[in-house]
Amino acid sequence: MRGFFGILNINNGDFKSSIEKYERSKADFDKKATLQNSTIFIDDFATLVPLEIFESNLNYVGWSRLDNINELQILLNLNSNAQEQEVILAAYQKWGVDCVKHLIGDFSFVIWDDLTKTLFLAKDQMGIRPLFYIEQNGLLYFGSTISAIKSALLKHPILNETYIAKELCNYQQHLEDTFYKDIKRLKPAHCISIATGKTIEEILYWELSAIDLSHCKNKEDYYELLRNAFKTAILSRIRGKSTVGCQLSGGMDSSAIAVLLSRLMDKNQLHTYSFVLDDKTRSYSDSGIDEQGTQEEIIAYASLIKENHHHVTSFHYKDVFEELNTRNKVMGGLANSDAVWQDSMYKKASNENQVQVMFSGFPGDEGVSQNGNNYFYDYLNNFNIKGLYQYLLDFRLNGIKGVIHYYRSKVAKTTHLHYSKIQKQRNLLNPNSELNSKLIDTTFPFHPSFKGWQKQQICRPHTTLRAESEGSYANQYDIETVYPLADIRLLEIVYSLPAELFKPKPYSRALFRNLAIGILPDKVRLQPKSSGAKTLAFADYWMHTKANELQDYKIKNHTGLMLTEIENSNKKHESEFMKIKKLNTLKEIDYLIDLNLTS
Numbered sequence: 211m212r213g214f215f216g217i218l219n220i221n222n223g224d225f226k227s228s229i230e231k232y233e234r235s236k237a238d239f240d241k242k243a244t245l246q247n248s249t250i251f252i253d254d255f256a257t258l259v260p261l262e263i264f265e266s267n268l269n270y271v272g273w274s275r276l277d278n279i280n281e282l283q284i285l286l287n288l289n290s291n292a293q294e295q296e297v298i299l300a301a302y303q304k305w306g307v308d309c310v311k312h313l314i315g316d317f318s319f320v321i322w323d324d325l326t327k328t329l330f331l332a333k334d335q336m337g338i339r340p341l342f343y344i345e346q347n348g349l350l351y352f353g354s355t356i357s358a359i360k361s362a363l364l365k366h367p368i369l370n371e372t373y374i375a376k377e378l379c380n381y382q383q384h385l386e387d388t389f390y391k392d393i394k395r396l397k398p399a400h401c402i403s404i405a406t407g408k409t410i411e412e413i414l415y416w417e418l419s420a421i422d423l424s425h426c427k428n429k430e431d432y433y434e435l436l437r438n439a440f441k442t443a444i445l446s447r448i449r450g451k452s453t454v455g456c457q458l459s460g461g462m463d464s465s466a467i468a469v470l471l472s473r474l475m476d477k478n479q480l481h482t483y484s485f486v487l488d489d490k491t492r493s494y495s496d497s498g499i500d501e502q503g504t505q506e507e508i509i510a511y512a513s514l515i516k517e518n519h520h521h522v523t524s525f526h527y528k529d530v531f532e533e534l535n536t537r538n539k540v541m542g543g544l545a546n547s548d549a550v551w552q553d554s555m556y557k558k559a560s561n562e563n564q565v566q567v568m569f570s571g572f573p574g575d576e577g578v579s580q581n582g583n584n585y586f587y588d589y590l591n592n593f594n595i596k597g598l599y600q601y602l603l604d605f606r607l608n609g610i611k612g613v614i615h616y617y618r619s620k621v622a623k624t625t626h627l628h629y630s631k632i633q634k635q636r637n638l639l640n641p642n643s644e645l646n647s648k649l650i651d652t653t654f655p656f657h658p659s660f661k662g663w664q665k666q667q668i669c670r671p672h673t674t675l676r677a678e679s680e681g682s683y684a685n686q687y688d689i690e691t692v693y694p695l696a697d698i699r700l701l702e703i704v705y706s707l708p709a710e711l712f713k714p715k716p717y718s719r720a721l722f723r724n725l726a727i728g729i730l731p732d733k734v735r736l737q738p739k740s741s742g743a744k745t746l747a748f749a750d751y752w753m754h755t756k757a758n759e760l761q762d763y764k765i766k767n768h769t770g771l772m773l774t775e776i777e778n779s780n781k782k783h784e785s786e787f788m789k790i791k792k793l794n795t796l797k798e799i800d801y802l803i804d805l806n807l808t809s
Contacts, residue, residue: 213354223348232362272319337398337674356542443697460501463571560687582712
């Protein structure tokens with residue numbers, strides 16, 4: 211298990227008692243103390259002793275993978291065998307807090323400088339690796355899991371009612387917020403440098419920006435640039451790994467990754483995993499189909515070893531309560547974008563195949579494989595008459611509708627004009643709660659330019675929250691989750707491309723379909739985006755199973771924020787299935803609240 215926990219005595223807190231409380235919880239965590247003195251306590255979940263490099267005053271603990279490690283080794287005059295912790299410490303010694311501006315990869319780490327009594331905390335640009343903190347009674351607690359932090363707090367953390375209300379409303383959360391009022395998430399591309407007696411301030415060190423692509427002279431130059439960046443992103447993530455797993459849903463993103471992996475590594479060490487329906491679950495699916503045909507197409511095309519393709523047909527939990535208790539243990543309570551649905555795949559991959567790293571096609575839809583429907587926004591925002599004329603010529607009536615939608619969205623300040631109706635149907639917040647009138651739904655904000663919309667999509671909170679959650683579940687089994695389509699080198703290229711490359715004609719997701727020429731067979735590359743299948747093929751079955759198991763569970767509603775079971779039943783829902791799903795949600799949130807009121 212990777213990760214860490216620590217306590218900094220920043221203002222004469224009860225340091226000793228907090229450490230003792232944490233030590234008593236060691237049965238729940240795989241922890242081995244690495245550093246302890248009168249000011250700082252740090253546990254590295256993976257190592258036995260503190261790492262001290264260059265100067266005895268510097269100590270590092272972290273969960274990091276550097277994708278530009280070779281360049282940094284040369285730049286910092288290090289041996290080619292130097293690993294992440296040594297490189298990061300050397301970078302910190304050379305550049306101080308600006309070291310993070312030179313790091314590319316997935317990381318969360320802390321460095322303690324015993325000479326200056328300064329703690330430095332940093333998180334990667336897309337927020338793939340978790341890092342949380344809370345200041346309480348003169349102590350700063352920090353760590354890669356909320357559960358570890360909770361185990362050391364001398365005062366039970368207060369539940370965050372605004373956060374809970376947003377979950378009930380299905381609203382987008384502020385990225386830094388968690389289930390607990392004062393436990394904060396270090397935001398992506400942020401760091402903190404804190405000395406004893408000082409106040410905490412997060413510092414932004416990176417922002418998605420356009421890069422110079424003037425060397426590209428035609429469309430094929432752009433596609434080749436993207437293909438090379440895509441391959442580099444995959445190669446970076448298999449460095450030092452012997453057994454690799456790859457989710458294979460049947461969609462283009464995961465399929466392309468599986469094919470490239472087959473070309474870049476030993477196929478005998480590559481395992482693919484698919485969520486599929488079986489005889490028991492097929493009757494519960496809306497469509498009754500999944501994507502096994504496309505999966506088989508990729509296996510044959512890439513000459514993957516059939517015995518290394520594994521189906522996941524159900525969760526491993528004995529019942530819903532085991533699932534909820536797992537969520538509470540791994541995520542520390544109620545968590546937005548909770549990825550518990552991946553847990554069974556990680557368990558299978560670890561126990562049966564000893565997989566070390568698991569590839570995912572997420573977040574392709576937010577970046578390189580976006581549908582491109584809004585590409586013309588730049589024409590309107592920049593008064594590009596020639597571009598707008600061509601757009602209308604290409605899309606005729608639909609083009610006119612697109613322009614009308616643009617201006618209506620601009621007035622409404624949301625790109626989903628009809629989504630508010632759906633949100634009202636899904637809203638589980640007590641209408642009498644004072645938060646009802648205070649909360650604002652910012653899930654689909656309008657951006658007048660395509661670039662602005664792209665940036666919002668690529669960097670939206672869901673990317674961090676889902677990746678962080680998937681990584682936390684996989685970490686139980688010593689599996690590292692990786693997302694080549696979240697590689698910032700690839701995303702910077704995508705963000706810098708001419709809008710015309712995203713034009714959804716003759717097909718949507720045009721950019722990815724074109725860069726995937728030579729990577730995917732046309733049968734997969736040109737398939738429609740929506741096939742009726744779900745990523746979790748047996749989701750409907752599990753929803754009905756949970757409803758039966760929760761039937762006798764009585765909602766306690768400690769916070770008073772929830773609808774009652776009767777009120778939910780009387781609401782107008784989109785479908786009978788959504789009615790069942792929302793009642794499950796009410797009971798699941800209530801159960802997690804009940805678990806965390808005092809423990």
